[in-house]
Amino acid sequence: MSDEQNVTGGQRNITGETGVMPPDTRLDVEDPPEAIPGPKAKRHIGRYVLVVLMCFLLLLPFVPLIFWSISHRWFFPTIIPDELSDRAWSYILSDRSGVVEGLLNSLVIAILVAVLAAAIGLSGGRALGLYRFRGKRIVELVLLAPVIVPAIAVSMGIQVMFIRYGLADTIPGVVLVHLIPTIPYVVLVLGAVFANYDTSYEEQARVLGANPLRVFLHVTFPAVLPGLIVAAFFAFLISWSEYIMTLLIGGGIVVTLPLLLFDFVGSDPSVAAALSLFFIAPAIVLMVLTSRYLSGDQSAVGGIGRA
């Protein structure tokens, strides 16, 4: 095995091709060429059908939304709206709808929540994943509590506290309250990452002359980055779609997209549909950007393993 690698390495140097060959391309080379159609081709068709079916199922709910958002009137037996209109779209894109402000608020809050939650998850996940300490079970239970206890039950109490400290009706207040439901997820994701993490890499970096900060920057951070991205993504999405807590703590002054959306659900389905599409877009963009960390080689639990 090692001899063979030596040979291929040498050839590459002679022909002057630039260096790195990713491991997966190597495997492809070893596969026989797909000249003969056979069971393999059939399997490909099967997979193709499955992908199309999944796309169809995932995208189908959006079709009525699109129709609603551009319809003037759309009544029962017709499949396509009778009359089209750009009313809903021109409304939500206009200044008086407050959509731009809501979008900015949602983005600022969700990004802050994602960054803070990731930072908390990094330390909490490390503690839970790597160390054994007294009361660990209790800490885990407390961390999970926000998933079990309904948000509305605690929000009332928090609101009273936040009014006292001047955090009610402010963006920092909303960010803080959004951290409550996000922390369990980030800590659990990063706890799993650290449970599979080998601290010998950090010791190795130390003896090679890296101080603790540089060990974190050059070794720990790159190793847990995929997991960190996934955790931050969860936190972003939870914050992005949070309604009750934003309403109670933001007091109607901090207006985010879900708040705007709720106003129109029931009263104006066209505007609600257009807003919904607007609301979903960032989530889909983020999902596409981070998808490689959600599964496969680069997944959250990969990286520096204990194997």
Next chain:
Amino acid sequence: MSVTVELVELTKIYKGTTDPSVDGISMTIEKGQLVAMLGPSGCGKTTTMKMLAGLLDPTAGDVRFDGESVIDIPAEKRQVAMVFQKPLLFPHMSIGDNVAFGLRMRGVDKKTRKKRVSEMMELVRLPGMEERRPGQLSGGQEQRISLARALITEPEILLLDEPLSQLDANLRIEMRDLIRQIQAELGITSVFVTHDQEEAVMLADRIALMLAGRIQQDGLPQDFYEQPATQAVARFFGTKNFVPGTVSGMSFESVLGTLQLGHEHPAGEGLLVIRQEAIEIGPGENSFEATVQRTMYLGTHVRVWATAGDVELQFTVPPGVRHEGEQTITLRLPMAQTWVIPVEDRIL
């Protein structure tokens, strides 16, 4: 470039435990020497190593480089390089960047780094592999890269924590020879941790055998075979025959009769240590009678199980010798091969 390393009453008691993992170890490692720290797993050798590297704070005691205490110097400033059991190549960096890591941490410029990396790759016999990724090399190659990465900063001390234990037999020999060669070439003070006594004997200038957190014996490789300090040491080096008896002057009284000793030992009770290959067949000096129980042909030699009085003996003889069934034969133990140890540590 290299220094003398002193461990002074070095002790480590881990939090939550009462028994020390390392129990007051003292030893001196001379400049440029390669010392093997030998012992079974869990005897405290890796803990000692980590205290030397600065990765663990000792509970008590001192570590001195050239007579100066380094106890307050953090790991990254100690000029100690360490190679671990696993290669631990950083997976997100190329091989070249891995090797250059230490220089990068010291702020060495890119051009010098590149030059030094290619020198190190030559040294570990893997030239031109800088652009590869970890995972594209074999286990042995990765361990050699790990060695190159440790040596690139020209450390004063090289610590090797069982670097061969995860390699297969052939690679192990190759890597062992490479380490010995490079160590001699650079003249760097080195400590090699291992649980394999053969590895220790072949590699080291000196061996420190650690059992249960203490150094049992510290000396030249042959001392461990010929003059073990305790029964535990002798057992660790494969000796199976211990005959209780009494030393008086230069002779030893036991069920084997009176044997002449080749070395001076304190008078009184003692255990005669007989290595498997020390016993010869036939009459002569220090001869005694034994009954053969069974034999086993092993190609290069024959193993014989025999009893003498209530003592069981196990020894090896040249392959030409055959014995059928139970029979009484005459054996001898050359005077030079005798060694007596104190009895008190029989529990170990």
